[in-house]
Amino acid sequence: xxxxxxxxxxxxxxxxxxxxxxxxxxxxxxxxxxxxxxxxxxxxxxxxxxxxxxxxxxxxxxxxxxxxxxxxxxxxxxxxxxxxxxxxxxxxxxxxxxxxxxxxxxxxxxxxxxxxxxxxxxxxxxxxxxxxxxxxxxxxxxxxxxxxxxxxxxxxxxxxxxxxxxxxxxxxxxxxxxxxxxxxxxxxxxxxxxxxxxxxxxxxxxxxxxxxxxxxxxxxxxxxxxxxxxxxxxxxxxxxxxxxxxxxxxxxxxxxxxxxxxxxxxxxxxxxxxxxxxxxxxxxxxxxx
Numbered sequence: 001x002x003x004x005x006x007x008x009x010x011x012x013x014x015x016x017x018x019x020x021x022x023x024x025x026x027x028x029x030x031x032x033x034x035x036x037x038x039x040x041x042x043x044x045x046x047x048x049x050x051x052x053x054x055x056x057x058x059x060x061x062x063x064x065x066x067x068x069x070x071x072x073x074x075x076x077x078x079x080x081x082x083x084x085x086x087x088x089x090x091x092x093x094x095x096x097x098x099x100x101x102x103x104x105x106x107x108x109x110x111x112x113x114x115x116x117x118x119x120x121x122x123x124x125x126x127x128x129x130x131x132x133x134x135x136x137x138x139x140x141x142x143x144x145x146x147x148x149x150x151x152x153x154x155x156x157x158x159x160x161x162x163x164x165x166x167x168x169x170x171x172x173x174x175x176x177x178x179x180x181x182x183x184x185x186x187x188x189x190x191x192x193x194x195x196x197x198x199x200x201x202x203x204x205x206x207x208x209x210x211x212x213x214x215x216x217x218x219x220x221x222x223x224x225x226x227x228x229x230x231x232x233x234x235x236x237x238x239x240x241x242x243x244x245x246x247x248x249x250x251x252x253x254x255x256x257x258x259x260x261x262x263x264x265x266x267x268x269x270x271x272x273x274x275x276x277x278x279x280x281x282x283x284x285x286x287x288x289x
Contacts, residue, residue: 003071003075004035007025007072008021008025008032008036009039009065010068010072011024012032012036016054016055016056017054018032020054036048043060043064045060046060047060047061047064076139077270086274087119087274088119088273088274088278089117089119090119090273091121091275092142092275093123093141093142093143094124094125094142095125095126095127095131095141095143096124096126096144097145097146097194098190098218098219099237099239100262101126102239102240103240104239105286106286108286109279109285109286109287110282112282112286113282116278117278117279125141127144128193129145129193131193132144132145136155136265136266136267137154143265143266143279143280145262145264146263146265147261148198148261149195152265153268155267156265156268157264158264158265158266158276158283159263159287161263162261162262163237163238163259165235165236165237165238165259165260166235166236166238166250167250167253168224168233168234168235168236168241168249169233169249169251170228170231170248171247182207182209183209185213185232186213186233187204188215188217188232188233189214189217190217190218191216191218196235196237196260197235199257199260200257202256202257203253203256213232224248227248228247235257237262264283266280
């Protein structure tokens, strides 16, 4: 059994066919077929069900794929660990959510990180918390900020902060909310997967309101401008709420939805890059300051 065999098995599972896997790996199809048959003979079990529509892993095949993925990840981790210099450098991919990316403490952390570690090539990838979560697990990100509740058992937490959530409205509207006004309100929200949007929708549902008046935006500036103009209301965390903004009215959110936790996480591995450790140190220092 060789590492090439493990890569073939994972490619077949992902592509759903030996033809697709061979093309993906730039191998001759007959060679892939022969290698998989030899591997199955060596293991004494069938890894894939074959049909005219393609292949699907057997129960044993799924188990083998999990081990294959873990082994290849450890090989990659070992290679990175022995090659990494003694100081933070090289590429670093961090997933950020819009509310964190726009916060003052995060901008301060970035400034310090860039000043201290100029040899690190930092890439910030904007996404929802759910997208960031999947990309960390899939090794497409070295770390990410997650807001809300997730299964963090496969992750290690480098920094955690609990923020208060506020309901924002335009200063153009009258004080207070009537049930009729809430029922007919337009809500400005981030894309699905955002915990602020989920908290907003859960609150409305608990109030017996099925709101269909949603404006989905992808940036904080657009969201705030919509609220200031009186187009709709929104939920936002305190890190990005300017209490001195006279164009906004800020209201307390009911207790069950009043606080959200944001965490900076990475995969739970023996090796953690010096670049990520340095980034996490800058975030912690900025958050505590």
